[in-house]
Amino acid sequence: MxxxxxxxxxxxxxxxxxxxxxxxxxxxxxxxxxxxxxxxxxxxxxxxxxxxxxxxxxxxxxxxxxxxxxxxxxxxxxxxxxxxxxxxxxxxxxxxxxxxxxxxxxxxxxxxxxxxxxxxxxxxxxxxxxxxxxxxxxxxxxxxxxxxxxxxxxxxxxxxxxxxxxxxxxxxxxxxxxxxxxxxxxxxxxxxxxxxxxxxxxxxxxxxxxxxxxxxxxxxxxxxxxxxxxxxxxDPGSAPVAPRAGGAPVPAGTGPRLVLRGDDTEQAHLMLGVPALHRHDPRRHALMVLNTALGGGLSSRLFQQVREQRGLAYSVYSAATTYADVGSLSVYAGCAPERLGEVVTVVRGVLDAVAADGLTEAELVRAKGSLRGGLVLGCEDTASRMNRLGRSELDHGRQRSISESLDRIAAVTGDDVSAVARELLSVPQTAAVVGPYAEIDELPAVLRELA
Missing domain, CATH: 3.30.830.10 (Metalloenzyme, LuxS/M16 peptidase-like)
Incomplete structure (x- = not known):
């Protein structure tokens, strides 16, 4: 056909x-x-x-x-x-x-x-x-x-x-x-x-x-x-495999809360996050807006709080990853080892504040505008279009037009984002660190309390 x-x-x-x-x-x-x-x-x-x-x-x-x-x-x-x-x-x-x-x-x-x-x-x-x-x-x-x-x-x-x-x-x-x-x-x-x-x-x-x-x-x-x-x-008569629906719920967040890989690096590298939504969850667009406002650009709250206002790190950002049956929301920061405790305190403070109060109206508008612009600009070349076709068919079994995706982002409300933030950012966090530490006891107390 x-x-x-x-x-x-x-x-x-x-x-x-x-x-x-x-x-x-x-x-x-x-x-x-x-x-x-x-x-x-x-x-x-x-x-x-x-x-x-x-x-x-x-x-x-x-x-x-x-x-x-x-x-x-x-x-x-x-x-x-x-x-x-x-x-x-x-x-x-x-x-x-x-x-x-x-x-x-x-x-x-x-x-x-x-x-x-x-x-x-x-x-x-x-x-x-x-x-x-x-x-x-x-x-x-x-x-x-x-x-x-x-x-x-x-x-x-x-x-x-x-x-x-x-x-x-x-x-x-x-x-x-x-x-x-x-x-x-x-x-x-x-x-x-x-x-x-x-x-x-x-x-x-x-x-x-x-x-x-x-x-x-x-x-x-x-x-x-x-x-x-x-x-x-x-077999020429075979039917296509349906999009991956996911099996039994993935036991996310049940492993160690704090892991360390000691390494002779100039910086301490931190990733802190929580389990998040799977890609079939209708709230995933609210998650995209939340992630963008948290750490998706130069005006994001994490970038402003960690880098611009305090100068604690050169690189700081957040990322939302979605799979068929689970996802993750994480924050990355690289900083001087002696400043790791302060970075963790600021990052966790930002996450706690968004979980409690959601986004401001200005943050919501900027995040949605950033997502909409990024979506359109990211589809300006043949490779991006091909990737969109392949991923949409494998992940959802259907094609979503650019207009449909833009409309779904536009429809996200502040209440939608607040509800997702409260659910995701109020659960126990998992942290991973790579840096010049021999053992977990050498990490700042604000991190050790996760273990």
Whole structure:
């Protein structure tokens, strides 16, 4: 079945049996593959992604890091192309080819000129569905992934986020690092990786998204041909996998309240936060407004209180993360070790004040305006549009127009934000610290009281 496509640069008119949202067209292909395109007038490029509804939370303990490991391995060669040939074909047209792994999905993507779309489709499909996973490549990339883990360990901010998740989601796959651990990567066998790839990278879990100068019917033809063999392996009559609804409630906030990784750093790095809403919660837009007002910009309350008024830190911000069945709201700050106690006191004071009194009217207006402007400006390029298509289909099973998202933000009231703030910011907090401390007893008392 093929959906509506609004004509644009390089776009054709409506297809038979049309359905869609705005300029977005959708077709359901054999094997349960979902294809979404958005024709964008005035551009000469196309961003294309093959999204798989599998991430690190889907790994068994012995597979920890497999999805990310595969992200490296699939580019090492296929039945038709060597690793060098893959790179050379994309470089020859000035394109970009890459991938990323997250906790709930993986994406392999390309960005090319419109004339090179057939090449991008062919290369991406080849990489995702016909990789060799040669034993020599498994060993070669094992060393690369271990180097990446070492690089992560040398970046206090990256390491801090993983420590925080491990504490907040203790005992749950969401608490494990996407990249895996040194132990899990050293123990990973080629058979384990091959089993994960063939067992999980099935076409009912795939969403193909493309945005730019394109014609939907051409993309349907290209993708259908390139993924035909993979669709046949999954059964051409397969239905797409439904959006992840989440399993049993994630036991967030039940782990250690305070974790420390001693490191010889110039700064103390702090992350402090609480469990938050999942992405299907209708209050998530109020959470977005709350997060923006707390630490989402230069006028945010945390930035003003911690940096501008007291000069306690250079970097301070908040972040809201939503998964299918849980989320988190956290604050990051990096400061001189001797000022950590004061930073924690100020941050907790800000959170307590917002929990008690909500936002001011001026903060509410600024936060909503910032979100609306950021949403529109963030969708000005083909890659952003492609990402929006893929994520919306995997996460919600439907496309939300920009106008719909803007209207939902505009509809958030001060009472909505106050209710979310009271619920989330009144629960016990979890904190993670990376810095020059040998043990928790060396941390400021205001932090130790969390333990």
């Amino acid at each position: 093929t959906g509506l496509v609004t004509p644009g640069a390089g776009a054709s008119g409506p297809a038979p049996g049309a359905r869609g949202v705005g300029g977005v067209a959708r077709s359901d292909l054999p094997g349960g593959i979902r294809l979404l395109t958005e024709a964008l007038p005035g551009v000469r490029s196309v961003a294309l992604g093959i999204w798989i509804a599998i991430g690190s939370r889907d790994e068994r303990p012995e597979q920890a890091g497999a999805a990310h490991y595969l992200e490296h391995l699939l580019f090492k060669g296929t039945g038709r192309r060597s690793a060098a040939a893959i790179a050379e074909e994309i470089d020859a047209v000035g394109g970009e080819l890459n991938a990323f792994t997250a906790k709930e999905h993986t994406c392999y993507y390309a960005h090319v000129l419109d004339a090179d779309l057939p090449l991008a489709v062919d290369v991406l499909a080849d990489v995702v569905t016909d990789a060799r996973l040669a034993p020599t490549d498994v060993e070669l990339e094992r060393g690369v992934v271990l180097e990446e883990i070492a690089m992560r360990d040398d970046d206090p901010e990256d390491l801090l986020g993983e420590l925080f998740d491990e504490a907040l989601f203790a005992g749950h796959p969401l608490g494990r690092p996407v990249i895996g651990s040194e132990q899990s990567i050293r123990a990973m066998s080629r058979d384990t990786l091959h089993e994960f790839w063939r067992g999980e990278y099935t076409t009912p879990r795939m969403v193909v998204a493309a945005a730019g100068c394109l014609a939907h019917e051409q993309v349907v033809e290209l993708v259908g041909a390139a993924l035909a063999a993979a669709a046949a392996r999954s």
